[in-house]
Structures are given as C-alpha cells and as structure tokens.
Amino acid sequence: MKISGAKVPTQDLRKVEGPVSALFIVPAISGSSIMNLFSTHPTLEARIEALKNIERELEA
Amino acid sequence: MGFLDSILGKTSLPEAKTDRLFAISTAAVTLEASLGLKPDGAAGVCIKPMESSRYEAARTEIEDLLKLSFKETGTLYSIQKDEYNYIWVVLSDPDFDDLVTNIQMVCQTLMEQGFGTQLLAAVYRFKGDAIVFWIYNFKLGSYYPFVPQSGQKRDTSQEFRLKSLMEKELPIEKDEAKWYPMWGMPL
Numbered sequence: 218m219k220i221s222g223a224k225v226p227t228q229d230l231r232k233v234e235g236p237v238s239a240l241f242i243v244p245a246i247s248g249s250s251i252m253n254l255f256s257t258h259p260t261l262e263a264r265i266e267a268l269k270n271i272e273r274e275l276e277a
Numbered sequence: 278m279g280f281l282d283s284i285l286g287k288t289s290l291p292e293a294k295t296d297r298l299f300a301i302s303t304a305a306v307t308l309e310a311s312l313g314l315k316p317d318g319a320a321g322v323c324i325k326p327m328e329s330s331r332y333e334a335a336r337t338e339i340e341d342l343l344k345l346s347f348k349e350t351g352t353l354y355s356i357q358k359d360e361y362n363y364i365w366v367v368l369s370d371p372d373f374d375d376l377v378t379n380i381q382m383v384c385q386t387l388m389e390q391g392f393g394t395q396l397l398a399a400v401y402r403f404k405g406d407a408i409v410f411w412i413y414n415f416k417l418g419s420y421y422p423f424v425p426q427s428g429q430k431r432d433t434s435q436e437f438r439l440k441s442l443m444e445k446e447l448p449i450e451k452d453e454a455k456w457y458p459m460w461g462m463p464l
Contacts, residue, residue: 225433230414230457231361234325234397272328277362 293396294418295384297448301401301411301420302377304447308403312442316373317404319464320380323397324364324387332364335392339366342386343379350375357463363397367464376401384415402464407432409439411447412459419450423458431458 226233259267308314327335336356343354343366352370359365366383370376380399387396396415403409410423422439424432436456440449450456 224453225431225436225456226454227429227431227458229361230398230412230459231323231359231363233457234416235361269328269331273326276328277326 291394291416293384293388293393293415295381295388295396295415297418297420298384298399298413299377299381300447301413302374304443305373305403307443307446312405312439314403314405314409316376317402317408318371318376319367319369319402320376321365321367321400321462321464322380322383322387323359323400323459323462324366324392325395325397326362326364327392327395331392335364335387335390335395338386338390339383342382343368346379346382350379352376352379354379355463359463360461365463369464398459400459400462400464407435409435410459410462412456414450414455414457417450417455419448421450421453421456423456425458425460429458429460 305316309316324335339356343352346352347354350370350372352368352375354369355365355367357365357367368376368379368383370379380401384396384399387393398415399413401411401413403411407424407426410425411420412423413420422436422443424435424439426432437453443449
C-alpha cells in the first residue's frame, strides 16, 4: 500500500461546497413539463428559487 | 440524473444520505478498545447557509426537538453560525449513545422538514494522544478521519492509519481526495 499525504486535500469542505458562483444562472428551460420548452420565461418556481439564492448570497 | 433530465436541463440536488451515519455507534467501541480513542463528549451537524426565513424555521424545529431531548438525555446544545455562514448544531453529552441518538434525530427532523439537501456534514470528536474528528459527509454517505494539527496542517499518516484500522467497521470514504478538512469547528 502506498502511503502518501499528497492526495489528501487541505481546502476546507465549506469552501469547496460553498455557493458556486455569484453569477447564478437559472436555466430558461427547466423541463418540468413539455410546455416549458415553448415558454419564453422561467417558471414562477424558478424565479422564486433564483430570488432565494440572491438573498442568500447577499446575506453571506 | 436521467438522460431526459440532462436534455431538458433539469437539475435536482441530491438528497442527503443518512443510512450509514449510525455506524459510528458500534465503531466507537473498537476505537476505544484497540486504539485508545475515546469519544470526547461533543458532536455537531453542519448545515449549509440558507436565507433567513428558512433558517428561522429550521432553527425553531431543531430547538423544539432538542429542548425535549434535553429532558430525556440531558444533552446540551447550541446553534451557531460560523465564519462561512454555515449553521452548526453543537451537542455535548458525556454519554456517546445519547450523542449519536440526538445527532440522528436532528438529521431526521431536518430531512422531514425539507432541509435534506442543506445537510453538509456530521462530526464526532474523539480524544487519544491527539484530537481526532470523524466527519460524515451527507453527499458521499461515508465517514473520513480528520486529525488537525496547529497551523492548518493535518496528520495524514495518522488519518491513513485510522482508515486501515477502521475500514472494516466504518463506511470510510475510499477516495482520499474527498477528505476535505473543516478548520476551526465550534466543537
């Protein structure tokens, strides 16, 4: 067995799992129903989720 | 994620895997008997940041639960935010079984209330010659050892030793590149 510390990370888990990017892009097509393929705007749920993300980012 | 989901751009966060969290309960016996590592009376659950209305809801749920639990087991608790804005439920109890039960209940309650995707990690503190943390990652559904040293260094040789001695009893993450440390935990 090879014993080496090279592979073990030193970066904190909370940094790795943290908000990925401030430029959170909401997909225009969520695919939750076939009608979404023809809609021109994100669904209400997607918009609320996006707003929640922004609020969380601002609080962070 | 299925084929159609990827075509349609549907994304869903993976639910927390809690099924192997309980394994620490029996592993603690071996840790103490053959390695001299004793439970150090502290454990915690780390939860990802969320916006304030959801945070308040989650906090109330956990507090109600832990107040009840305190009457039964005498487990002390605190809820706090860390430097990354992550939320910690920190429990202290000299009885290890009570700690495990309460950690399990906190996770269960959060999952039932729809906070399953927010669960990041559960941590148990042990003490031998040095402090050893066993971190359970909810996304991986496995444990890994973390032996911090001063100056944000870690004792990797001790961590590898713990892995090889405990991998039969504890579901330990096989990919060491995922053994992310958690510095300055509030427990």
